Amino acid sequence: MGLQRFMYGRNGVDQLAVLVLIASVLVLFVASALKVSWLQVVYYAGVFYALYRTLSRDLVKRRKENHLLLQKVKSVTSWFGIQKRIVQERKTHRHFKCPSCKQRLRVPVGKGKITITCSKCGEKFSRKS
Numbered sequence: 001m002g003l004q005r006f007m008y009g010r011n012g013v014d015q016l017a018v019l020v021l022i023a024s025v026l027v028l029f030v031a032s033a034l035k036v037s038w039l040q041v042v043y044y045a046g047v048f049y050a051l052y053r054t055l056s057r058d059l060v061k062r063r064k065e066n067h068l069l070l071q072k073v074k075s076v077t078s079w080f081g082i083q084k085r086i087v088q089e090r091k092t093h094r095h096f097k098c099p100s101c102k103q104r105l106r107v108p109v110g111k112g113k114i115t116i117t118c119s120k121c122g123e124k125f126s127r128k129s
């Protein structure tokens with residue numbers, strides 16, 4: 001009950017804090033494995049930052065930072081998803097980027113030189129499929 005009251009209006013543990021903590025612990029492992037004692041400073045800084053986030057009352061700023069992290073993670077995972085799909089479909093489809101709006105476009109393979117019309121902006125460009 002006391003803790004609940006203490007944490008009221010504070011950011012609490014978010015994904016960014018967890019990530020920083022995990023990274024800090026990894027740094028600590030590396031520091032002790034390589035016997036590089038100054039690296040421990042990075043560990044303490046990380047723990048301190050995670051604690052600072054958790055106890056912070058500036059919720060708007062902290063949520064913004066956490067949201068930025070989630071967006072980064074999402075864009076990285078979706079990039080990997082696209083790369084996986086390109087590899088999986090390499091025999092049947094080719095992927096192109098629209099030269100004007102960067103939209104990804106997928107065309108069947110083996111049709112020779114074709115004109116591709118972008119589904120997003122209507123730009124026409126030709127590529128060998």
Ligand SMILES: [Zn+2]
Pocket residue numbers: 098099100101102103118119120121122123
């Ligand atoms: Zn386009």
